[in-house]
Amino acid sequence: MPRSGTVCEHPEREEIDRALVGDASNRLVASLYGVSEVAARRHKTNHLPAKLVMAQATEEVAQADDLLTQVRDLQRRALDILDKAEADGELRTALSAMREARGNLELLAKLLGELDEPPVTNVLVSSEWVSVRTAMMEALSSHPEARAAVAERLKELEAG
Ligand SMILES: [Zn+2]
Numbered sequence: 001m002p003r004s005g006t007v008c009e010h011p012e013r014e015e016i017d018r019a020l021v022g023d024a025s026n027r028l029v030a031s032l033y034g035v036s037e038v039a040a041r042r043h044k045t046n047h048l049p050a051k052l053v054m055a056q057a058t059e060e061v062a063q064a065d066d067l068l069t070q071v072r073d074l075q076r077r078a079l080d081i082l083d084k085a086e087a088d089g090e091l092r093t094a095l096s097a098m099r100e101a102r103g104n105l106e107l108l109a110k111l112l113g114e115l116d117e118p119p120v121t122n123v124l125v126s127s128e129w130v131s132v133r134t135a136m137m138e139a140l141s142s143h144p145e146a147r148a149a150v151a152e153r154l155k156e157l158e159a160g
Helices: 013-021 026-033 037-046 050-087 091-116 127-139 144-158
Strands: none
Touching: 013 026, 013 037, 013 127, 013 144, 026 037, 026 127, 050 091, 127 144
């Protein structure tokens, strides 16, 4: 168990985590939140599982996309066979191609339904949001009161 560091105990740990999960550099995070670059790096390496969770979710979406592509390909072929069988008057073949096509449609609908359940669409952990947030905090760094007020409001938003 790696011992906790200054970042873990930092009052703005959540913000730091978001910045590190996004593409803010260790150096930028260090200067923004008054921690050392080494502490930021160690925290990111040892204490920040969120990044891995997101990477895993992204991989699952990619796998689902791949499945979808394969089912669409199957469907295209089933419909080709159906066309050909109908043109040739081979009704048994046409019927079984129709059954195949119906099965593919059901599978497609199921896959699309699963993809509809938002995978990683939490805007508050998106790298765009992290960039905007980081830029805002940076711009406000010479106005500590305004910075604190904005940070407080954002914390409320992010708490949902
Ligand atoms: Zn830490």
